[in-house]
Amino acid sequence: MIDTGWLWLVIIALGAGSFLLRFVFLGLIGDRPLPPWILRHLRYTAVAVLPGLVAPMVVFPPATGGVPDPARLIAAGVTLAVGLWLKNAIGAILSGAATLYILLYLLG
Amino acid sequence: MTTETTKSIFFKGVRDAAPFLLVVGPFAVLFGVVATQAGLDAIEALGFSVAVIAGAAQLTALQLMLDQAPTLIVLASALAVNLRMAMYSASLTPYLGQAPLWKRALVSYFLVDQSYGCSILAYELHPHWTLRQRLAYFWGTVAPICPFWFILTVVGAKLGGSIPDWLALDFAVPITFLAIIAPMLRTRAHVAAALVSVGVALLLAWLPYNLGLLVAGMCGMITGAEIERRLVIKGAWQP
Numbered sequence: 001m002i003d004t005g006w007l008w009l010v011i012i013a014l015g016a017g018s019f020l021l022r023f024v025f026l027g028l029i030g031d032r033p034l035p036p037w038i039l040r041h042l043r044y045t046a047v048a049v050l051p052g053l054v055a056p057m058v059v060f061p062p063a064t065g066g067v068p069d070p071a072r073l074i075a076a077g078v079t080l081a082v083g084l085w086l087k088n089a090i091g092a093i094l095s096g097a098a099t100l101y102i103l104l105y106l107l108g
Numbered sequence: 109m110t111t112e113t114t115k116s117i118f119f120k121g122v123r124d125a126a127p128f129l130l131v132v133g134p135f136a137v138l139f140g141v142v143a144t145q146a147g148l149d150a151i152e153a154l155g156f157s158v159a160v161i162a163g164a165a166q167l168t169a170l171q172l173m174l175d176q177a178p179t180l181i182v183l184a185s186a187l188a189v190n191l192r193m194a195m196y197s198a199s200l201t202p203y204l205g206q207a208p209l210w211k212r213a214l215v216s217y218f219l220v221d222q223s224y225g226c227s228i229l230a231y232e233l234h235p236h237w238t239l240r241q242r243l244a245y246f247w248g249t250v251a252p253i254c255p256f257w258f259i260l261t262v263v264g265a266k267l268g269g270s271i272p273d274w275l276a277l278d279f280a281v282p283i284t285f286l287a288i289i290a291p292m293l294r295t296r297a298h299v300a301a302a303l304v305s306v307g308v309a310l311l312l313a314w315l316p317y318n319l320g321l322l323v324a325g326m327c328g329m330i331t332g333a334e335i336e337r338r339l340v341i342k343g344a345w346q347p
């Protein structure tokens with residue numbers, strides 16, 4: 001599946017890259033202020049990348065061969081709604097998983 | 109006012125960060141399980157967690173490698189997920205920038221969502237803390253999180269093969285990510301960034317190697333930043 005040499009190359013490169021991202025200001029730039037437009041874009045990275053990563057997994061799940069699946073769509077919706085409502089990741093995960101299991105059992 | 113020793117500040121950090129173990133622990137186990145199912149052994153899964161210490165980026169990289177995406181795409185997408193770490197680094201610099209270089213390097217390595225989130229809040233609430241006390245607090249927040257990240261990755265990797273199919277573990281990854289994303293949607297700018305990202309990612313899902321994700325991420329970032337800029341001009345920005 002994943003070639004061992006390639007895997008370690010990715011692990012090491014990703015580790016080095018992640019360290020540099022964490023070190024870039026604290027270690028290299030120090031106290032010099034950053035241009036506000038850079039900070040403004042950095043603020044939205046997580047919220048811009050993660051939803052784009054998840055959306056295809058939710059709508060075209062590999063487990064059903066990419067065919068949209070009502071159980072998974074509803075479970076995703078419940079997870080998001082509970083997360084928005086309670087602002088609590090554990091609660092959201094548990095409600096989403098419970099919804100998925102109940103629906104897979106009922107519809108399966 | 110109570111007197112604060114460096115030691116008591118360290119344990120305050122431990123207490124503040126400990127509840128996050130409830131989120132981090134299962135996430136680490138999940139990564140171990142997913143890694144084993146992708147064909148990694150426990151050492152390789154642990155290597156991933158030790159080198160990167162960032163679950164979302166680790167899962168992104170793993171997912172793209174399973175799709176046989178080119179190395180550059182794997183790295184660019186996973187590092188894009190981790191770009192927020194650069195923001196954490198920038199925002200801690202005024203508080204920790206005076207520390208010796210090796211300590212700043214060590215802090216950087218252990219800079220994760222939970223250690224950052226607790227520390228920045230504590231530094232704002234306790235402006236009188238010395239550099240030594242700030243560092244003690246930071247190490248306090250790392251102690252209940254990072255060692256467990258490593259240990260529980262291995263636990264997940266050992267469990268990996270024995271997870272039955274009916275658990276529908278394929279969907280644990282999106283559910284976990286959704287649970288992480290929801291509390292981030294604090295402002296209209298954040299919501300807009302997320303919606304644009306979802307729309308573009310779905311429209312471009314046919315592109316090879318998850319290239320759609322990179323485009324979606326960039327469109328989302330630009331959307332969020334632009335809406336924030338306009339709200340600031342209108343005087344309607346509430347961070």
